[in-house]
Amino acid sequence: MTPTSAQLENIATLCDRRWDYHYTRTKLASDPVYQSVVREIGQSELPVLDIGCGIGLLSQYLRACGHAAPITGFDYDERKIGSAAAMAIKSGQAGLAFSAGDARTGLPDFSGNVVILDILQFFTPAEQDQLLSAAAARVSPGGKLVIRTGLRDASWRFKVTVLGDYFAKITFWMKAAPICYPDADQMRRILSQAGLRVEITPLWGGTPFNNHLIVAQR
Numbered sequence: 001m002t003p004t005s006a007q008l009e010n011i012a013t014l015c016d017r018r019w020d021y022h023y024t025r026t027k028l029a030s031d032p033v034y035q036s037v038v039r040e041i042g043q044s045e046l047p048v049l050d051i052g053c054g055i056g057l058l059s060q061y062l063r064a065c066g067h068a069a070p071i072t073g074f075d076y077d078e079r080k081i082g083s084a085a086a087m088a089i090k091s092g093q094a095g096l097a098f099s100a101g102d103a104r105t106g107l108p109d110f111s112g113n114v115v116i117l118d119i120l121q122f123f124t125p126a127e128q129d130q131l132l133s134a135a136a137a138r139v140s141p142g143g144k145l146v147i148r149t150g151l152r153d154a155s156w157r158f159k160v161t162v163l164g165d166y167f168a169k170i171t172f173w174m175k176a177a178p179i180c181y182p183d184a185d186q187m188r189r190i191l192s193q194a195g196l197r198v199e200i201t202p203l204w205g206g207t208p209f210n211n212h213l214i215v216a217q218r
């Protein structure tokens with residue numbers, strides 16, 4: 001299911017801050033990642049752990065698509081977690097929970113579908129491996145780990161991706177500048193070692209970024 005533009009506007013109006021409102025409208029209308037996640041786990045009844053959830057846009061988008069399983073959002077930016085929780089209350093949607101924590105030092109106990117959108121570039125390669133293994137360990141039988149990340153390669157898209165992340169840092173949208181982007185071999189190696197079947201496909205949409213969707217299934 002695809003949300004109507006009125007549903008997307010309703011999600012944006014949950015935001016208390018003007019910046020968040022405009023960001024949400026633009027992001028939900030233009031970024032293909034949310035629809036990709038719906039395609040992968042939208043029909044699943046397993047709970048969802050969204051690592052690096054930001055202001056919880058994925059949770060609201062999933063609900064707009066009829067997804068009803070519990071969703072836990074996890075992010076180290078307490079301001080964003082506060083906004084995500086306030087938006088959840090305002091929306092009246094049940095089963096949405098948010099908690100603040102640093103994914104480099106541990107993840108909540110969990111079993112189900114796991115989502116990681118656009119955060120791996122903030123980790124060192126060793127931290128990425130550790131996060132991927134910890135996330136994979138939380139995927140239950142029949143569940144999926146769905147990741148969107150820019151992949152490191154020789155393309156012009158990769159260079160634009162790095163510039164975009166530096167822009168997010170200087171505009172203060174992100175607390176951190178990018179550290180390192182994973183490459184496709186690393187994703188395949190770590191996730192297959194964790195017993196998952198891995199598929200990697202480009203997810204460029206209308207953007208100039210080198211984004212890929214990685215779906216790893218148990």
Ligand SMILES: C[S@@+](CC[C@H](N)C(=O)[O-])C[C@H]1O[C@@H](n2cnc3c(N)ncnc32)[C@H](O)[C@@H]1O
Pocket residue numbers: 051052053054055056057058074075076077080101102103104116117118119122175
């Ligand atoms: C580009 S945003 C993506 C937000 C969200 N996943 C989405 O797609 O709407 C990256 C998010 O990762 C979070 N993040 C970065 N490093 C983190 C860490 N070590 N632990 C938890 N969250 C982190 C940031 O605070 C930010 O909200």
